[in-house]
Amino acid sequence: MKWDEFFVTGEPMIYGAMVSIVIVSIAIVAGLTYFKKWGYLWREWLTTVDHKKIGIMYIISALIMLFRGGVDGLLMRAQLAVPENGLLDSQHYNEIFTTHGVIMILFMAMPFIIGLMNVVVPLQIGARDVAFPRLNAVSFWLFFAGAMLFNISFVIGGSPDAGWTAYFPLSSIEFSPTVGNNYYSIALQISGLGTLMTGVNFIVTILKMRAPGMTLMRMPMFTWSILVTSVIIVFAFPVLTIALLLMMLDRQFGSQFFTMANGGMDMLWANLFWVWGHPEVYIVILPAFGIFSEVISTFSRKNLYGYKSMVFSMVIISLLSFVVWAHHFYTMGHGAMVNGVFSVTTMAIAIPTGIKIFNWLFTMHKGRIEFTTPMLYALGFIPIFTIGGVTGVMLAMASADYQYHNTMFLVAHFHYVLIPGTVFGVLAGMYYWFPKLFGFRLNDKQGKLAFWIIVISFNVTFLPLFALGLNGMTRRMYTYSAETGFGLLNLIASIGAVGLAIGFAVLVYNIYWSFRYAPRETNGDPWNARTLEWSTPSPIPHYNFARMPEIKERDAFWFAKKSGKSLYTEEYSDIHMPNNSGQPFVLGVIFMIFGFFMVFNWWVGAVIGAIGIFVMMIIRSFERDHGHYIPVKEVVATEQRLRGEQV
Amino acid sequence: MKIDHAVPLEYSTEENKNRIFGFWVFLGAEIVMFSTLFAVYFTLWNRTGNGPTAKEIFEIGPVLIETFLLLTSSFTIGLAINSMRQGLMKATMGFFAVTLLLGLGFLGVEIIEFVTYVNEGATLQTNAFMSSLFTLLGLHGAHVTLGLVWGGGLMLQMKREGFTPDTANKSFIFSLYWHFLDVVWIFIFSFVYLKGLM
Ligand code: HEM
Ligand SMILES: [Cu+2]
Numbered sequence: 001m002k003w004d005e006f007f008v009t010g011e012p013m014i015y016g017a018m019v020s021i022v023i024v025s026i027a028i029v030a031g032l033t034y035f036k037k038w039g040y041l042w043r044e045w046l047t048t049v050d051h052k053k054i055g056i057m058y059i060i061s062a063l064i065m066l067f068r069g070g071v072d073g074l075l076m077r078a079q080l081a082v083p084e085n086g087l088l089d090s091q092h093y094n095e096i097f098t099t100h101g102v103i104m105i106l107f108m109a110m111p112f113i114i115g116l117m118n119v120v121v122p123l124q125i126g127a128r129d130v131a132f133p134r135l136n137a138v139s140f141w142l143f144f145a146g147a148m149l150f151n152i153s154f155v156i157g158g159s160p161d162a163g164w165t166a167y168f169p170l171s172s173i174e175f176s177p178t179v180g181n182n183y184y185s186i187a188l189q190i191s192g193l194g195t196l197m198t199g200v201n202f203i204v205t206i207l208k209m210r211a212p213g214m215t216l217m218r219m220p221m222f223t224w225s226i227l228v229t230s231v232i233i234v235f236a237f238p239v240l241t242i243a244l245l246l247m248m249l250d251r252q253f254g255s256q257f258f259t260m261a262n263g264g265m266d267m268l269w270a271n272l273f274w275v276w277g278h279p280e281v282y283i284v285i286l287p288a289f290g291i292f293s294e295v296i297s298t299f300s301r302k303n304l305y306g307y308k309s310m311v312f313s314m315v316i317i318s319l320l321s322f323v324v325w326a327h328h329f330y331t332m333g334h335g336a337m338v339n340g341v342f343s344v345t346t347m348a349i350a351i352p353t354g355i356k357i358f359n360w361l362f363t364m365h366k367g368r369i370e371f372t373t374p375m376l377y378a379l380g381f382i383p384i385f386t387i388g389g390v391t392g393v394m395l396a397m398a399s400a401d402y403q404y405h406n407t408m409f410l411v412a413h414f415h416y417v418l419i420p421g422t423v424f425g426v427l428a429g430m431y432y433w434f435p436k437l438f439g440f441r442l443n444d445k446q447g448k449l450a451f452w453i454i455v456i457s458f459n460v461t462f463l464p465l466f467a468l469g470l471n472g473m474t475r476r477m478y479t480y481s482a483e484t485g486f487g488l489l490n491l492i493a494s495i496g497a498v499g500l501a502i503g504f505a506v507l508v509y510n511i512y513w514s515f516r517y518a519p520r521e522t523n524g525d526p527w528n529a530r531t532l533e534w535s536t537p538s539p540i541p542h543y544n545f546a547r548m549p550e551i552k553e554r555d556a557f558w559f560a561k562k563s564g565k566s567l568y569t570e571e572y573s574d575i576h577m578p579n580n581s582g583q584p585f586v587l588g589v590i591f592m593i594f595g596f597f598m599v600f601n602w603w604v605g606a607v608i609g610a611i612g613i614f615v616m617m618i619i620r621s622f623e624r625d626h627g628h629y630i631p632v633k634e635v636v637a638t639e640q641r642l643r644g645e646q647v
Numbered sequence: 648m649k650i651d652h653a654v655p656l657e658y659s660t661e662e663n664k665n666r667i668f669g670f671w672v673f674l675g676a677e678i679v680m681f682s683t684l685f686a687v688y689f690t691l692w693n694r695t696g697n698g699p700t701a702k703e704i705f706e707i708g709p710v711l712i713e714t715f716l717l718l719t720s721s722f723t724i725g726l727a728i729n730s731m732r733q734g735l736m737k738a739t740m741g742f743f744a745v746t747l748l749l750g751l752g753f754l755g756v757e758i759i760e761f762v763t764y765v766n767e768g769a770t771l772q773t774n775a776f777m778s779s780l781f782t783l784l785g786l787h788g789a790h791v792t793l794g795l796v797w798g799g800g801l802m803l804q805m806k807r808e809g810f811t812p813d814t815a816n817k818s819f820i821f822s823l824y825w826h827f828l829d830v831v832w833i834f835i836f837s838f839v840y841l842k843g844l845m
Binding site: 235 | 691778
């Protein structure tokens with residue numbers, strides 16, 4: 001690697017990015033120094049093991065990544081707006097759709113979901129933290145290290161360019177000789193390890209840390225969705241781990257797994273990738289289903305219709321998600337029999353999904369519906385997701401798929417599933433749980449305005465793509481000629497994308513505005529909600545529950561409010577809490593440095609990094625840290641202050 | 648930290664129970680990881696290009712030694728945990744040491760085996776079969792190596808602190824890990840070596 005190849009050069013956009021990265025970094029450092037916030041940042045955030053703060057850090061990172069991925073989306077739409085556009089060349093377009101896909105799915109959707117589950121799950125089950133708080137911090141910093149590593153590829157060395165699926169031989173060293181796909185395999189590996197640890201952590205948390213009396217069938221639906229999701233994570237992510245490992249070996253150590261000669265098999269990559277990739281889609285969608293269940297039931301003032309069938313459908317979906325992967329490459333030549341089987345299993349997923357949709361509708365039936373912002377997202381989700389689902393069944397028909405495979409029709413389909421399914425879900429969740437974390441609501445008027453701009457622009461952006469796809473416009477095409485007649489619909493779609501950008505800008509302004517001006521809550525239950533997290537004061541003290549609640553039915557808090565009985569009958573006592581630690585952050589930094597050297601094949605640095613990682617593990621093993629106790633006096637004082645009453 | 652004396656020390660606190668359960672879940676993930684590699688191996692094991700095939704390079708001798716060493720070590724780590732439960736420090740340390748020495752022996756034979764392959768011109772780069780073989784064995788070997796460092800660290804901690812809920816818990820989890828490596832090896836022995844030699 002020569003120095004002039006090290007920094008990507010020759011494009012005004014990249015110089016712009018470099019300059020803005022430097023300016024933003026200087027501004028952050030200067031600001032922290034000027035306001036003397038370094039200590040605060042270190043004590044309260046970088047070393048925290050509190051699940052709520054870790055959740056907030058995930059959500060902030062995810063929002064930033066939404067903007068990075070969104071800018072990629074806008075650039076692509078700008079390029080495609082008119083025929084024969086010269087804004088981006090083909091290589092640059094390849095890099096942009098690749099980073100867009102990876103960032104949106106792995107560094108936006110997943111962390112957003114993981115952020116919400118970090119915030120909410122312990123609260124919903126009446127726990128004071130997750131089972132392994134320190135490991136939780138490690139998970140976050142591994143995710144963050146991976147995300148940062150992936151993002152710097154843009155200016156240092158070059159981004160991956162073989163699509164987010166990174167199919168071989170396209171992503172092999174012969175066809176993609178830059179370090180871009182090294183970034184792909186290593187950054188995803190690092191953050192994937194973090195995700196796997198999160199899966200393990202939440203399975204244990206949910207199965208072992210529930211409040212007394214909370215049986216599995218009394219758990220809130222969101223927690224159920226996270227349990228199912230965590231199980232999918234634990235079974236799906238190791239496949240990605242191996243796939244990325246083999247990719248790295250092929251690209252950087254000359255092994256022959258996916259090569260075209262010496263017995264290598266490029267289809268093996270496609271299979272491994274989608275054995276993980278399809279369940280991944282459910283990892284980001286099932287939690288959104290859980291969020292919608294909470295939101296719809298709360299704002300319809302009714303208990304969730306068909307609770308058991310909801311749980312059952314989720315379990316069925318999770319099982320089916322592992323046996324449909326080959327529908328992503330019907331056209332790559334496995335026989336009719338194989339295609340037929342995968343076609344049927346794929347369509348079968350529509351059944352449990354349909355059950356869930358009908359249950360939501362029945363929950364709303366005869367309810368006293370309140371149209372708050374989170375409820376609007378839930379309501380908007382249903383019709384849009386249904387379009388996505390129906391077009392999904394169209395794609396699932398193997399024989400028909402030969403027509404629309406790899407066209408804009410597919411691009412429209414998955415945005416119609418992912419945006420309402422995931423993005424609307426996490427936004428609904430953010431609006432819904434925001435007051436629990438910060439003690440005030442986001443402005444509802446602005447929230448609704450953003451919602452309407454986003455839904456309308458969304459349809460303007462992606463509806464035309466169905467037509468374009470059926471007319472034969474293929475996916476990942478960086479330009480097209482005027483004769484194709486694709487121009488007008490593409491222009492409409494690009495205008496829609498600008499609308500989406502405006503919608504998200506309003507959303508961010510809403511957060512800023514509400515921090516400054518929104519009235520503060522006092523009672524901790526602003527929505528008149530049903531589940532345990534709302535029985536605590538807002539903002540929530542770091543120990544969550546001063547006393548353990550006693551659960552006797554589903555939606556226990558709701559029934560407690562109705563019957564006027566308290567959930568909390570225990571005496572106050574000392575509370576045991578874990579200590580903060582700087583190790584997870586340091587580990588993240590070392591992982592990032594290690595990853596960087598690996599990307600560039602700088603083995604000396606990589607070996608030193610690897611040794612650093614082992615040293616951190618050994619330090620951890622020899623350490624004895626049993627946390628600390630919050631004395632009962634302090635607990636009572638805090639409760640009195642937060643609840644504004646005698647306790 | 649509440650210590651429950653009715654159960655073995657390694658289970659005696661809430662945190663300890665969670666750790667053991669969590670480790671089982673983690674082993675679930677490890678199983679998926681190795682299963683994926685086995686699947687890769689089975690897909691590629693006949694795809695030898697112009698390089699050597701399994702039959703040409705496998706030798707039963709070293710493999711039997713490796714199997715013997717690793718199976719014995721799985722037995723001795725069981726004895727170590729048993730002694731730990733009875734509070735016998737000397738015996739525990741002894742069995743731990745034997746386990747790690749057997750593991751070291753295993754690793755030694757495996758390294759010799761790798762060197763032999765490479766000298767015969769069968770490297771990671773030779774063909775798809777060799778790539779998947781080296782990766783599968785290498786990942787298992789890396790696990791064993793990690794286990795040696797981990798187990799050594801635990802011996803030091805036990806020596807310093809005696810049997811506490813912490814050290815007992817860690818040692819028990821280590822024994823689960825070590826047994827798991829043994830199970831993976833049994834699969835490697837049967838489905839890689841025996842199948843390859845046939
Ligand atoms: C915010 C507005 C968005 C816009 C304007 C947008 C636009 C686009 C465009 C133009 C493409 C490439 C089409 C092509 O040339 O093949 C694309 C691909 C893709 N998008 Fe989006 N998108 C948006 C949001 C999202 C979100 C939220 C997700 C996921 C949660 C997502 C996931 C993907 C994926 C996975 C691909 C495929 C990348 C590949 O081909 O490798 N997008 N998007
Ligand atoms: Cu799929």
